[in-house]
Amino acid sequence: MPTKGLFGFGRLIESVLATQADAGPQYVVEAMDTEMGKDIHTAEVPISDYRLIVTRDPANVQAMLATQSVDWDVGEHRTDSWKPLFGVGVFTSRGEAWKHSRALVRPQFARDQINDLDLIERHVQQLFSAIDRSHQVSKEGWTPEFDLQPLFYNMALDITTELIYGYSAGSQDPNGRAELPVIPGYDTPDRQNIGMHMDAGKACVETRGALWKYRWLLPTKALNAHCAAVHKYSEWFVRLRLQRGDNYLSKIESESGDVSKKRYVLLDELAKVTQDPVELRSQTLNILTAGRDTTAALMGWIFYFLSRHKDVFDKLREQTLNSFGPYVASDASNIEFKELRDAIPYMTPVINETLRMAPVIPLNERVALRDTVLPRGGGYHGDEPIFVPKGRQVLIPTYAMTRRQDLWGRDVDVFRPERWEEDGGRKFGFEFIPFGGGARQCLGQQFARTKAAYVIVRFLQKYDKIECTQVPPDAPLRFHHTIENRSGSGVQGHKLLIAIPMNIPPSFLESVKTEFPNLEVVHHDIGSWGQTGVPYPDEEWKDVTILMTFGAFPKTPELAPKLQFVQLISAGANHILEQPIFKDTKVDFCTANGVHGPQISEWVILTYLSFLHSFPYYLDNQRQAKWDRGKHNVIEDSPGKTVGILGYGAIGRQTARVATAMGMTVHAYTLHPRPTPESRHDDSWAPAGLGDPEGTFPTKWFSGPSQEDLHTFLKSGLDLLVVATPLTDNTKSLIGAAEFEALASVGKGRTIVSNIARGPVVNTGELIQALDKGLIRGAALDVTDPEPLPDGHPLWSTKNVIITPHVSGASTRYNERALAILKVNLGRYSEGGRLVNKIKKKRGY
Ligand code: HEM
Numbered sequence: 001m002p003t004k005g006l007f008g009f010g011r012l013i014e015s016v017l018a019t020q021a022d023a024g025p026q027y028v029v030e031a032m033d034t035e036m037g038k039d040i041h042t043a044e045v046p047i048s049d050y051r052l053i054v055t056r057d058p059a060n061v062q063a064m065l066a067t068q069s070v071d072w073d074v075g076e077h078r079t080d081s082w083k084p085l086f087g088v089g090v091f092t093s094r095g096e097a098w099k100h101s102r103a104l105v106r107p108q109f110a111r112d113q114i115n116d117l118d119l120i121e122r123h124v125q126q127l128f129s130a131i132d133r134s135h136q137v138s139k140e141g142w143t144p145e146f147d148l149q150p151l152f153y154n155m156a157l158d159i160t161t162e163l164i165y166g167y168s169a170g171s172q173d174p175n176g177r178a179e180l181p182v183i184p185g186y187d188t189p190d191r192q193n194i195g196m197h198m199d200a201g202k203a204c205v206e207t208r209g210a211l212w213k214y215r216w217l218l219p220t221k222a223l224n225a226h227c228a229a230v231h232k233y234s235e236w237f238v239r240l241r242l243q244r245g246d247n248y249l250s251k252i253e254s255e256s257g258d259v260s261k262k263r264y265v266l267l268d269e270l271a272k273v274t275q276d277p278v279e280l281r282s283q284t285l286n287i288l289t290a291g292r293d294t295t296a297a298l299m300g301w302i303f304y305f306l307s308r309h310k311d312v313f314d315k316l317r318e319q320t321l322n323s324f325g326p327y328v329a330s331d332a333s334n335i336e337f338k339e340l341r342d343a344i345p346y347m348t349p350v351i352n353e354t355l356r357m358a359p360v361i362p363l364n365e366r367v368a369l370r371d372t373v374l375p376r377g378g379g380y381h382g383d384e385p386i387f388v389p390k391g392r393q394v395l396i397p398t399y400a401m402t403r404r405q406d407l408w409g410r411d412v413d414v415f416r417p418e419r420w421e422e423d424g425g426r427k428f429g430f431e432f433i434p435f436g437g438g439a440r441q442c443l444g445q446q447f448a449r450t451k452a453a454y455v456i457v458r459f460l461q462k463y464d465k466i467e468c469t470q471v472p473p474d475a476p477l478r479f480h481h482t483i484e485n486r487s488g489s490g491v492q493g494h495k496l497l498i499a500i501p502m503n504i505p506p507s508f509l510e511s512v513k514t515e516f517p518n519l520e521v522v523h524h525d526i527g528s529w530g531q532t533g534v535p536y537p538d539e540e541w542k543d544v545t546i547l548m549t550f551g552a553f554p555k556t557p558e559l560a561p562k563l564q565f566v567q568l569i570s571a572g573a574n575h576i577l578e579q580p581i582f583k584d585t586k587v588d589f590c591t592a593n594g595v596h597g598p599q600i601s602e603w604v605i606l607t608y609l610s611f612l613h614s615f616p617y618y619l620d621n622q623r624q625a626k627w628d629r630g631k632h633n634v635i636e637d638s639p640g641k642t643v644g645i646l647g648y649g650a651i652g653r654q655t656a657r658v659a660t661a662m663g664m665t666v667h668a669y670t671l672h673p674r675p676t677p678e679s680r681h682d683d684s685w686a687p688a689g690l691g692d693p694e695g696t697f698p699t700k701w702f703s704g705p706s707q708e709d710l711h712t713f714l715k716s717g718l719d720l721l722v723v724a725t726p727l728t729d730n731t732k733s734l735i736g737a738a739e740f741e742a743l744a745s746v747g748k749g750r751t752i753v754s755n756i757a758r759g760p761v762v763n764t765g766e767l768i769q770a771l772d773k774g775l776i777r778g779a780a781l782d783v784t785d786p787e788p789l790p791d792g793h794p795l796w797s798t799k800n801v802i803i804t805p806h807v808s809g810a811s812t813r814y815n816e817r818a819l820a821i822l823k824v825n826l827g828r829y830s831e832g833g834r835l836v837n838k839i840k841k842k843r844g845y
Pocket residue numbers: 074090091102286287290291292294295298360361364433434435436437439440441442443444445447448
């Protein structure tokens with residue numbers, strides 16, 4: 001099991017910073033991919049003086065939450081850090097205290113009354129009134145732009161407080177709040193500010209949670225004030241219930257002036273079992289916190305995706321209208337609880353897909369109560385059990401499991417509800433646990449799903465269309481490390497600067513405008529590839545959030561404080577590795593890897609066929625006006641011949657595609673072994689329908705760092721060897737005398753060597769000798785060592801060589817492809833997906 005410094009001490013600080021920048025869970029996913037590798041799902045990581053296990057393996061998660069849950073509990077720090085705010089209740093407690101709490105509140109959630117649609121309907125009507133009150137509808141009948149998220153927060157607070165206490169906080173309509181009854185000697189609770197106190201208190205707790213070992217470093221004064229306010233709020237209702245006794249409900253009903261509707265109030269039910277005021281306060285606050293932000297955030301995310309996916313919106317709306325008819329404000333009586341689930345088949349897939357893309361609670365944790373084992377993560381292949389000593393903490397990144405390509409497919413980053421309907425309704429196990437699982441599974445799941453479905457139905461009945469007007473729609477998804485609420489419009493006014501010495505086709509700019517209407521796009525023709533051209537003015541950098549360039553950066557990173565990511569127009573990044581903006585900031589960088597695939601693979605095939613068809617010979621004769629069929633009896637064609645591709649990246653993969661079409665066999669060589677179909681995938685960009693993203697063309701795969709490994713590949717019977725590996729210290733003179741001998745030992749001089757990588761990968765002197773001795777049949781060289789190749793250099797006059805001056809990568813369609821990559825990344829960025837071709841900063845490519 002790798003024990004690399006995933007979260008060294010420095011990393012802990014970094015992770016806390018990431019929490020504050022709302023990037024906690026993504027940080028974990030990225031750290032796991034980078035530090036451990038995509039195929040490793042369980043790791044033990046040292047954090048300063050203790051160790052932590054991180055696992056995104058559903059089998060382990062199932063063991064901890066369900067099958068072996070007796071060996072596990074939530075960490076002490078959960079209780080410690082939440083207790084001050086919400087007290088000891090079902091959500092915050094451990095051990096016996098939790099068992100007691102769960103037994104107390106669980107029966108409440110098994111009752112159908114809890115899914116009180118009348119209650120939800122009242123608050124949805126208030127939501128619609130709040131929209132109508134503050135937004136003038138246009139002549140055409142459209143509501144102007146507004147932010148739904150705060151409205152959902154208020155609605156969730158009102159619904160949850162009413163469900164729990166019988167009286168709503170009334171945050172949706174502060175002026176229309178009903179008077180509360182009076183308890184002599186006690187101030188009426190501060191309904192105005194309860195939401196704020198809960199939020200602020202939680203913000204304090206979350207920062208302390210992330211730093212749990214070091215929480216004594218953080219000030220507690222603010223937290224104490226919010227805790228006091230939250231307690232006071234709850235205590236008031238508890239007191240009222242205890243005073244009124246069994247008349248609590250009937251008094252509420254008569255105050256509301258509607259006694260026909262039987263109400264359900266959680267506090268009232270709990271008070272039938274216990275009269276302990278502290279217990280009642282804590283249990284109700286636990287449920288309030290578990291139920292409020294979570295549902296509000298879920299609603300926010302659902303509309304976030306609906307407003308960006310018109311097809312999904314339309315399909316869901318059609319099914320809604322078919323089942324429940326058009327909107328009638330005063331009457332929702334035809335919508336019944338059971339039908340909500342069954343009458344709209346597309347509803348659950350939409351809600352599930354939202355929870356998959358944006359799990360409201362993206363991280364969970366457990367601690368081992370005794371020495372125990374987890375079923376997977378050990379052994380050479382990571383599929384054997386691992387020992388876990390008592391007290392070891394385990395981080396469960398729910399979000400990382402819903403973003404595993406091997407579990408969800410290659411389109412894991414795409415919002416696509418249909419995936420839930422495919423294969424006759426796919427069943428998911430512990431890789432999808434937005435509501436937790438096993439012993440401590442969420443009690444409110446049914447209620448949350450009902451509420452979400454109900455609100456969606458009413459919205460879709462009322463509104464034909466929702467438009468996304470977020471500036472820009474392409475801001476990243478952000479998650480907080482426990483409960484999140486924001487969709488990431490944090491950077492207002494995104495500005496894309498394209499600082500490249502190229503023309504940009506107007507059609508490109510138009511399509512960007514259509515897809516990202518609020519993105520400001522500026523093209524600055526820098527006039528040269530490097531930093532040397534016309535600089536972009538210092539003061540203009542301050543608003544730039546996205547940059548496309550080869551090497552034009554602000555003079556200092558401070559000039560561009562809002563910069564989020566840089567799209568390079570080159571396939572490599574060696575020229576920027578030393579730039580402060582790359583080294584010293586968190587700005588993401590992406591290459592244009594993939595732009596070269598088509599043209600370079602064509603160059604490879606062109607030169608290869610030139611040898612087979614004696615093309616140089618006939619071209620020379622043509623220049624001399626000489627009709628000479630000379631070599632016609634040695635001309636060969638390619639079906640059945642074998643190409644070996646050394647370095648199976650973008651260029652190699654497209655070459656494999658073309659060679660396969662010609663009937664050739666492909667052997668691939670990669671540094672690291674690719675034994676499984678998964679490991680052969682390539683996520684980097686390729687033009688649509690080209691390359692070999694799945695890695696299916698090669699019939700044989702070779703790998704390994706040693707010369708022996710390389711020679712095994714070279715001795716596999718190659719007619720053409722394509723050198724397509726990057727130039728590094730390890731690949732300098734990778735192909736020399738011994739390698740030509742290896743080729744010849746099987747190929748008997750029939751191999752053609754094609755170098756489109758970098759000159760020094762092939763040893764020039766030894767190449768000349770190999771050609772002279774006939775160890776290989778010819779060499780096609782787009783790159784040489786040295787470059788430019790000087791006049792009189794012996795390579796010029798060696799037989800059977802084709803030389804071009806480093807032009808195989810040129811194409812009139814280069815810009816088009818680089819811009820296509822930029823556009824893919826704008827889309828990914830907007831959906832919070834992984835950027836394509838993102839550089840791993842430590843590795844440099
Ligand atoms: C989208 C909405 C919701 C999500 C995603 C959600 C998610 C979760 C998760 C992941 C847990 C498990 C925590 C753990 O394993 O330690 C949990 C626990 C819990 N949830 Fe929810 N929840 C939601 C809504 C609600 C609602 C509306 C209520 C109540 C009205 C509720 C009440 C609870 C309670 C009481 C627990 C504690 C259970 C225990 O520890 O025994 N949740 N929830």
